[in-house]
Amino acid sequence: xTGLTLKEIRKSYGSVDVLHGIDLEIKQGEFIVxxxxxxxxxxxxxxMIAGLENITGGEMYIDxxxxxxxxxxxxxxxMVFQSYALYPHMTVFDNMAFGMKIAxxxxxxxxxxxxxxxxxxxxxxYLDRLPKALSGGQRQRVAIGxxxxxxxxxxxxxxxxxxxxxxxxxxxxxxxxxxxEQMADTTMIYVTHDQVEAMTLADRxxxxxxxxxxxxxxxxxxxxxxxxxxxxxxxxxxxxxxxxSTISEAGATTTITxxxxxxxxxxxxxxxxxxxxxxxxxxxxEDLQIAxxxxxxxxxxxxxxxxxGEVTLLYIEGLMPxxxxxxxxxxxxxxxxxxxxxxxxxxxxxxLFDAEGHTYRR
Ligand SMILES: Nc1ncnc2c1ncn2[C@@H]1O[C@H](COP(=O)(O)OP(=O)(O)OP(=O)(O)O)[C@@H](O)[C@H]1O
Ligand SMILES: [Mg+2]
Numbered sequence: 281x282t283g284l285t286l287k288e289i290r291k292s293y294g295s296v297d298v299l300h301g302i303d304l305e306i307k308q309g310e311f312i313v314x315x316x317x318x319x320x321x322x323x324x325x326x327x328m329i330a331g332l333e334n335i336t337g338g339e340m341y342i343d344x345x346x347x348x349x350x351x352x353x354x355x356x357x358x359m360v361f362q363s364y365a366l367y368p369h370m371t372v373f374d375n376m377a378f379g380m381k382i383a384x385x386x387x388x389x390x391x392x393x394x395x396x397x398x399x400x401x402x403x404x405x406y407l408d409r410l411p412k413a414l415s416g417g418q419r420q421r422v423a424i425g426x427x428x429x430x431x432x433x434x435x436x437x438x439x440x441x442x443x444x445x446x447x448x449x450x451x452x453x454x455x456x457x458x459x460x461e462q463m464a465d466t467t468m469i470y471v472t473h474d475q476v477e478a479m480t481l482a483d484r485x486x487x488x489x490x491x492x493x494x495x496x497x498x499x500x501x502x503x504x505x506x507x508x509x510x511x512x513x514x515x516x517x518x519x520x521x522x523x524x525s526t527i528s529e530a531g532a533t534t535t536i537t538x539x540x541x542x543x544x545x546x547x548x549x550x551x552x553x554x555x556x557x558x559x560x561x562x563x564x565x566e567d568l569q570i571a572x573x574x575x576x577x578x579x580x581x582x583x584x585x586x587x588x589g590e591v592t593l594l595y596i597e598g599l600m601p602x603x604x605x606x607x608x609x610x611x612x613x614x615x616x617x618x619x620x621x622x623x624x625x626x627x628x629x630x631x632l633f634d635a636e637g638h639t640y641r642r
Contacts, residue, residue: 283308283343284329284434284467290337291324291491298324300491301338306467311460313478314471315514316488322471325488326436329469330359342434358427359436362443364419366411366426372398373407376426390429397425400462401455417448421455428459435463437470441477453477475517479503487511509637512562518606520631521568523561523578523599530555534632534640540599544577546630548640559640562631565593565608568623576622578605585617596621 284306291299299321306312314322327333329340331352340347347355366375373394380390398404401421411419420440427435440456441449457480460468472478478485479499487494487502487510494514495507506512513519528543529535530550537543538561546561563577571577580598592613595604607623615621632640 283341284469285341286329286338287340288338289325289328289335289340291321291328291333292336298491299328299336302493304486304493304496306469308467309465311468311470311481311483313482313485314469314488315473315478315485316494317514318473320488321491322488323438326359326438326469326471329434330357330436331355332359356433357436358430358432358434359438360420360423360427360440362439364423366419366422368411371408371410372403372414372422372425375411375422376429379426379430393429393431394425397428400428400459401425415448416444417452420444420452424456424459428463432466435466435468437468439471439473442473449474449477453481457481475515478515485515487514489514505639505641506631507639509560509562509633509639512631512633512639516564518565518593518608520562520564521605522633523563523605525559525561527554527557527559536561536632538578538599540578542576542578544630545627546632547627548630548632548642550632550640554634554640558635560633560637562633563625563629565606566591567625567629568605568607569625570609571622571624576624579620579622580605582615582617582619582621585613585615587612594621596623 286302286304289299289302302325314325316322324333328335331350335348342355376394376397377390380393398407401424403421403425406414406418441452444452470481482499484496485499485502486496489510495502495511502511502515506515524539525536527534527550528537530552532549533545534548534550535543535545536559544561578599580596582594583597583604584595586593592609594607594615596607597604599605634640
């Protein structure tokens with residue numbers, strides 16, 4: 281069982297605390313994705329797991345073994361970085377074989393593993409080429425192949441696709457998903473800024489902010505039931521619309537008064553003591569629809585129309601000056617800038633957060 285256990289993991293650089301006590305249990309074979317704003321500590325945490333950064337405090341276990349003082353080469357971990365550092369004078373085959381040669385593996389075993397990795401990454405036809413004769417996506421696949429050849433128990437990726445263009449990203453993402461299926465027992469931890477990568481690859485996503493964990497959960501769990509305002513705004517694109525409000529009626533259902541005056545009733549229970557408190561109302565752009573009649577959440581004027589083909593984004597001004605509400609409608613519309621419109625949403629799709637940003641649970 282090659283699981284990972286992080287207990288109260290801390291990291292400081294001098295007097296600067298970067299990670300403030302990370303607790304995380306990762307099961308063997310899981311695909312875990314770390315997301316969070318730039319500088320929140322994702323790479324640092326990954327590098328600590330790899331053994332490339334020492335651990336300031338807490339305990340890290342791989343396979344039940346305390347590894348705080350175990351060097352990188354003894355952890356059974358392979359890491360793929362954002363920029364693929366291939367040896368330019370070596371063929372694809374030799375790049376992938378290099379680590380095994382150093383480790384003294386037999387020629388037969390090296391050949392077997394390189395060919396198997398090349399096969400799974402669709403690199404078989406490129407084994408004799410030099411890196412300069414490969415596309416960016418192919419080079420990154422060689423870097424991944426080199427890591428596979430080390431037969432790691434744990435596979436770490438730090439934004440491996442961020443240097444690739446959009447089409448290559450998609451193709452390589454699918455390659456990684458396939459790899460994850462083939463290497464079902466290998467634990468994978470993957471850092472990305474890309475929502476689609478996080479949502480499609482992860483068994484569970486870990487949302488980090490400023491050196492601590494905000495929430496851990498399956499992708500759709502985070503999307504549908506964010507624990508707090510931070511996660512609600514971070515998962516989903518464009519981000520959830522947040523409107524300041526006051527709780528006017530608490531109980532089995534909750535009625536709030538939005539900034540701007542309108543009342544909305546939500547199927548979310550709140551304690552009587554919440555009445556009168558400030559709260560944040562949340563609704564995702566894709567959960568808003570054009571209202572018919574008087575049953576609407578807000579109204580305003582269309583300030584921008586972004587037609588993306590598959591969807592249209594509308595920026596609606598009116599509720600909060602300078603902070604438009606974003607509406608995502610399916611397909612192409614004939615809505616024009618300047619139009620006045622009203623929008624509604626299904627009650628089950630509405631979110632409410634308290635003054636500290638915690639979610640009021642359904
Ligand atoms: N060697 C170092 N010395 C001092 N501070 C560091 C060092 N390495 C990283 N940091 C700080 O630690 C914090 C976390 O950095 P880290 O690289 O882990 O962020 P990240 O979440 O990976 O960000 P990004 O998404 O931009 O890659 C940052 O504030 C960074 O400035
Ligand atoms: Mg980073």
